[in-house]
Amino acid sequence: xxxxxxxxxxxxxxxxxxxxxxxxxxxxxxxxxxxxxxxxxxxxxxxxxxxxxxxxxxxxxxxxxxxxxxxxxxxxxxxxxxxxxxxxxxxxxxxxxxxxxxxxxxxxxxxxxxxxxxxxxxxxxxxxxxxxxxxxxxxxxxxxxxxxxxxxxxxxxxxxxxxxxxxxxxxxxxxxxxxxxxxxxxxxxxxxxxxxxxxxxxxxxxxxxxxxxxxxxxxxxxxxxxxxxxxxxxxxxxxxxxxxxxxxxxxxxxxxxxxxxxxxxxxxxxxxxxxxxxxxxxxxxxxxxxxxxxxxxxxxxxxxxxxxxxxxxxxxxxxxxxxxxxxxxxxxxxxxxxxxxxxxxxxxxxxxxxxxxxxxxxxxxxxxxxxxxxxxxxxxxxxxxxxxxxxxxxxxxxxxxxxxxxxxxxxxxxxxxxxxxxxxxxxxxxxxxxxxxxxxxxxxxxxxxxxxxxxxxxxxxxxxxxxxxxxxxxxxxxxxxxxxxxxxxxxxxxxxxxxxxxxxxxxxxxxxxxxxxxxxxxxxxxxxxxxxxxxxxxxxxxxxxxxxxxxxxxxxxxxxxxxxxxxxxxxxxxxxxxxxxxxxxxxxxxxxxxx
Numbered sequence: 001x002x003x004x005x006x007x008x009x010x011x012x013x014x015x016x017x018x019x020x021x022x023x024x025x026x027x028x029x030x031x032x033x034x035x036x037x038x039x040x041x042x043x044x045x046x047x048x049x050x051x052x053x054x055x056x057x058x059x060x061x062x063x064x065x066x067x068x069x070x071x072x073x074x075x076x077x078x079x080x081x082x083x084x085x086x087x088x089x090x091x092x093x094x095x096x097x098x099x100x101x102x103x104x105x106x107x108x109x110x111x112x113x114x115x116x117x118x119x120x121x122x123x124x125x126x127x128x129x130x131x132x133x134x135x136x137x138x139x140x141x142x143x144x145x146x147x148x149x150x151x152x153x154x155x156x157x158x159x160x161x162x163x164x165x166x167x168x169x170x171x172x173x174x175x176x177x178x179x180x181x182x183x184x185x186x187x188x189x190x191x192x193x194x195x196x197x198x199x200x201x202x203x204x205x206x207x208x209x210x211x212x213x214x215x216x217x218x219x220x221x222x223x224x225x226x227x228x229x230x231x232x233x234x235x236x237x238x239x240x241x242x243x244x245x246x247x248x249x250x251x252x253x254x255x256x257x258x259x260x261x262x263x264x265x266x267x268x269x270x271x272x273x274x275x276x277x278x279x280x281x282x283x284x285x286x287x288x289x290x291x292x293x294x295x296x297x298x299x300x301x302x303x304x305x306x307x308x309x310x311x312x313x314x315x316x317x318x319x320x321x322x323x324x325x326x327x328x329x330x331x332x333x334x335x336x337x338x339x340x341x342x343x344x345x346x347x348x349x350x351x352x353x354x355x356x357x358x359x360x361x362x363x364x365x366x367x368x369x370x371x372x373x374x375x376x377x378x379x380x381x382x383x384x385x386x387x388x389x390x391x392x393x394x395x396x397x398x399x400x401x402x403x404x405x406x407x408x409x410x411x412x413x414x415x416x417x418x419x420x421x422x423x424x425x426x427x428x429x430x431x432x433x434x435x436x437x438x439x440x441x442x443x444x445x446x447x448x449x450x451x452x453x454x455x456x457x458x459x460x461x462x463x464x465x466x467x468x469x470x471x472x473x474x475x476x477x478x479x480x481x482x483x484x485x486x487x488x489x490x491x492x493x494x495x496x497x498x499x500x501x502x503x504x505x506x507x508x509x510x511x512x513x514x515x516x517x518x519x520x521x522x523x524x525x526x527x528x529x530x531x532x533x534x535x536x537x538x539x540x541x542x543x544x545x546x547x548x549x550x551x552x553x554x555x556x557x558x559x560x561x562x563x564x565x566x567x568x569x570x571x572x573x574x575x576x577x578x579x580x581x582x583x584x585x586x587x588x589x590x591x592x593x594x595x
Contacts, residue, residue: 074570249302285311536569
């Protein structure tokens with residue numbers, strides 16, 4: 001079965017590089033993502049073999065140690081441990097920062113200390129902590145409250161830039177922290193509708209670069225000079241999103257350009273921003289700017305960069321890039337070949353109810369054509385469908401389905417205006433985009449009566465909303481860790497997530513009536529389409545109760561409904577054994593109900 005073959009193809013993502021040219025890579029050849037070391041000569045060595053997924057790792061400079069972030073059963077409560085590369089074989093993990101009740105997210109490893117964020121103070125706010133490795137002494141560098149999403153220390157460790165969720169939906173606030181005095185400077189207003197992407201310091205710590213859409217629709221590359229407290233534009237493109245990463249030697253700048261789901265990289269001169277040459281990566285994929293595609297990582301001397309790239313026809317793969325020289329794929333010797341029948345999608349636009357044009361990617365059937373369509377909706381809601389590796393989408397096309405992958409309103413990657421069109425009371429406008437797609441299917445040879453919805457997380461909400469609010473349009477739905485009720489979701493999600501998610505969906509204290517009206521559970525009596533539901537028991541984002549209440553209600557009404565619960569998973573299926581159990585059943589479900 002193609003699905004089994006594709007899920008069994010290993011993926012790799014770059015985590016860190018050291019002064020000797022070694023890389024740390026997340027590799028899932030064992031069925032879960034584990035930390036591996038790749039030597040300069042290309043030799044691979046496994047460093048962890050946990051039953052659960054590793055979330056990150058960093059070399060500790062000036063030592064043979066590596067700090068690893070890992071969780072248990074997908075609960076996302078990261079714990080930090082150390083391992084010693086000098087140990088033969090598989091090194092033992094030594095606990096460094098452990099408290100299973102709270103999150104500890106690895107930020108950076110410096111000479112003799114580790115930086116991490118944690119919500120252990122009150123379960124909601126994230127503090128920035130420096131942990132001295134020799135003594136265990138900890139120093140809080142920031143405890144000003146809020147969900148700190150990203151932290152970027154300057155090379156000289158005098159400054160830290162924090163990116164913190166702010167009051168408008170899909171917005172971030174930038175703070176500059178003086179690590180000696182702990183004074184905090186607000187670099188952007190807390191109430192401004194600004195989003196930020198990657199942040200990278202210049203090698204002399206005088207300034208940093210940030211991808212931001214402050215005062216514009218698209219993400220531009222801007223510079224902030226610390227001494228002058230002044231902003232300036234580095235690179236601006238009114239039609240595309242930009243981000244950049246300067247090399248530590250001060251010579252080069254890697255620039256990412258996001259356009260219609262594809263992310264390419266080019267090498268620029270750091271001094272003036274001029275283009276040297278685009279990187280010769282395969283076409284039609286993503287090299288950065290994604291939750292599942294790590295940003296490029298420069299070596300400390302700027303001699304090379306580790307780049308993670310993937311596309312609909314290539315699993316996530318690490319490349320070693322030498323400026324002016326080679327671009328080399330780093331693969332273990334046993335990596336199998338990708339099936340030749342995989343294809344890139346067409347990029348089309350769907351007219352919606354109000355004249356807006358919904359961007360969609362269309363994957364045509366690769367073996368036979370069942371005349372059926374699966375609309376695959378991404379999570380978020382502020383996420384995006386990119387031109388990325390997806391065993392599910394490719395296997396659905398291999399089954400004979402046409403797969404339509406939309407970026408409904410509210411999606412990132414198409415400008416600030418587009419991703420604000422589903423905020424709060426506009427929530428159901430994004431669901432109307434699904435109806436527009438259904439009506440549009442005949443233009444690509446599809447049958448609207450043989451169309452199903454598939455989605456995870458917020459995409460799962462969209463599946464449930466589609467079958468609830470548009471019961472005559474959809475023949476079936478596959479809901480993975482989706483939201484059945486916006487009210488009970490906000491009541492029961494993790495405390496730290498509720499604070500941010502209310503900005504997007506609405507506030508329980510003031511918007512409860514609307515939240516109930518926009519919830520699929522409120523229209524459960526209208527649902528007629530059979531439903532297949534997958535959920536992890538340890539999900540900290542969308543509680544298992546969301547899946548249970550929708551399936552219980554449908555079962556009582558006699559609507560065909562199946563729920564699979566995995567006790568060792570969280571927000572989605574991370575383990576290969578569980579994927580190979582759940583998804584073949586979901587595919588069989590679609591075959592049964594799409595004819």
